[in-house]
Amino acid sequence: MGVQKTALYDLHKSLGAKFVPFAGYEMPIQYKEGIVKEHISTRTHAGFFDVSHMGQFFLEGDETLVEALEKIIPSDLKSLKVNHSKYSFLLNDSGGIIDDLIVTKTNKGFCIILNAACKENDIKHISKFLGKNHKYFLNNDLSLIALQGPKSVEILEKLIPGVSELKFMSGNNFSYESESLYITRSGYTGEDGFEISISNKKVENLIDFLMKNGVKPIGLGARDTLRLEAGLCLYGHDLNEKINPVEANLKWAIAKKRKEVGGFNGWSKIKDLLTNGSEKIRVGIKPEGKVIARENTKIFSSNGGEEIGFVTSGTFGPSVNRPVAMGYIKSEFSKIGTTIHLEVRGKKYEGKVSELPFYKKSYVK
Amino acid sequence: MSEKKFSKKHEWVSLDGDIATVGITKHATEMLGDIVFVEVPEAGKSIQKDGQAAVVESTKAASDVYSPISGEVTEGNKAIADDPGSVNGDPEGASWFFKLKIKNKGELESLMSKDEYDKFCKENPN
Numbered sequence A: 001m002g003v004q005k006t007a008l009y010d011l012h013k014s015l016g017a018k019f020v021p022f023a024g025y026e027m028p029i030q031y032k033e034g035i036v037k038e039h040i041s042t043r044t045h046a047g048f049f050d051v052s053h054m055g056q057f058f059l060e061g062d063e064t065l066v067e068a069l070e071k072i073i074p075s076d077l078k079s080l081k082v083n084h085s086k087y088s089f090l091l092n093d094s095g096g097i098i099d100d101l102i103v104t105k106t107n108k109g110f111c112i113i114l115n116a117a118c119k120e121n122d123i124k125h126i127s128k129f130l131g132k133n134h135k136y137f138l139n140n141d142l143s144l145i146a147l148q149g150p151k152s153v154e155i156l157e158k159l160i161p162g163v164s165e166l167k168f169m170s171g172n173n174f175s176y177e178s179e180s181l182y183i184t185r186s187g188y189t190g191e192d193g194f195e196i197s198i199s200n201k202k203v204e205n206l207i208d209f210l211m212k213n214g215v216k217p218i219g220l221g222a223r224d225t226l227r228l229e230a231g232l233c234l235y236g237h238d239l240n241e242k243i244n245p246v247e248a249n250l251k252w253a254i255a256k257k258r259k260e261v262g263g264f265n266g267w268s269k270i271k272d273l274l275t276n277g278s279e280k281i282r283v284g285i286k287p288e289g290k291v292i293a294r295e296n297t298k299i300f301s302s303n304g305g306e307e308i309g310f311v312t313s314g315t316f317g318p319s320v321n322r323p324v325a326m327g328y329i330k331s332e333f334s335k336i337g338t339t340i341h342l343e344v345r346g347k348k349y350e351g352k353v354s355e356l357p358f359y360k361k362s363y364v365k
Numbered sequence B: 001m002s003e004k005k006f007s008k009k010h011e012w013v014s015l016d017g018d019i020a021t022v023g024i025t026k027h028a029t030e031m032l033g034d035i036v037f038v039e040v041p042e043a044g045k046s047i048q049k050d051g052q053a054a055v056v057e058s059t060k061a062a063s064d065v066y067s068p069i070s071g072e073v074t075e076g077n078k079a080i081a082d083d084p085g086s087v088n089g090d091p092e093g094a095s096w097f098f099k100l101k102i103k104n105k106g107e108l109e110s111l112m113s114k115d116e117y118d119k120f121c122k123e124n125p126n
Helices: A009-014 A035-044 A063-070 A119-127 A152-159 A203-212 A220-229 A256-261 A267-276 B026-032 B078-082 B105-110 B114-123
Strands: A018-022 A025-030 A047-050 A055-060 A085-091 A097-105 A109-114 A135-138 A142-148 A171-176 A179-184 A193-199 A280-287 A298-301 A307-317 A322-330 A339-344 A347-354 B011-016 B019-024 B035-039 B052-058 B062-066 B071-076 B098-101
Touching: A025 A220, A035 A047, A035 A220, A047 A203, A055 A063, A055 A119, A063 A109, A085 A119, A097 A119, A109 A119, A119 A135, A142 A152, A142 A203, A152 A193, A152 A203, A193 A203, A220 A307, A220 A322, A280 A307, A280 A339, A307 A339, A307 B035, A322 A347, B011 B105, B035 B078
Parallel strands: none
Antiparallel strands: A018 A025, A047 A142, A055 A109, A055 A135, A085 A097, A097 A109, A142 A193, A171 A179, A179 A193, A280 A322, A280 A347, A298 A307, A298 A339, A307 A322, A339 A347, B011 B019, B019 B098, B035 B052, B052 B062, B071 B098
């Protein structure tokens, strides 16, 4: 299979994007202004992200579909109302995270947004649990645009009246240029914003409008610094099949009812960890000074120098104006404020276990 | 100060007597993007030609800075370690990385002139 491009590839090129291969796609990592300016303009104004490489996976079926999906997704899908969304995961037999995702209840079933690098494998996994009366398809005719930042609502409301009434983690159908599009109030930056599912044919018109209203294009580089400041996980780095939701410090995303009753993949393992705690856990890390502790940086205890963990994401956070990181650490060292040592280029630097997020969010609830 | 000479690893060097000043080129900063961390060598450190001498990190990645010439470090530029972003502003001027007391001027001969370097960058855009 060759390298894939999104419907906006030519537009990105005309905007001076630098491309990188990402999950089989040629994606913009940054535009002319660079990562820091893109990051700041998202936090202070609004930015758009082409995330059309992500899978928009639709499932249709009766209540047996809900039962099938609840075996692999630990959300309370039975109680999920139409147009409401939940952050959740696909779990394997041992409770490991195959992918993290957003699932939205639709009139006919569900829409699940899958990570680009995982989508083919996810669909294979999901389909194993489905029955003959369940329909499923990945819609490649749709683009997905994230509009993020404090001005998002005011700008999008001008084009599509009614979006301002959406609450965080809910969505609806809207009409635009005589087409129906689906918009949710959600995102991956720690800012208020929307994710807009729109046909590949109309997506350039939408971007045109956004840019005329001062919305800047934002690449994967700033997407990464924004999500890390917001304490959000990146699959393949902070999460993988060998990590379960308890270790990932994401047990909040398992529905209360499901925690009690179970009935999903890896339940016995997860139940045990919920009761007894896990050996390691994901934490935020603030390295001292300006040193950046990147992925795979080893973490040591400050007294005795025992190796106690490793960094899974680390960068410089432009809005918090300091280096930030996340990683897995032995649970006994996970208390906020614990001093740790980070080994960068053979030298040990001090750091502290930190609360997440590094940057406080402003979602509309 | 002598005219700047350039390396294929995107460092520049200029000479004042037997003291060489080394930095990274404008082209290098454009490739790196926003610089957020810099580590410069301490005075007294001995560095071989093409040896690792400093570190520069952008929001994207960490890169080593090599010395295009051998010598003993007389000074690392503390100002850029304190304000890494300044390297994006004036990489070939105030934001030099370190100064070296050199022994062998002849090592400069293998380096490129400004014109040769510009041509090299065009032919090797990445």
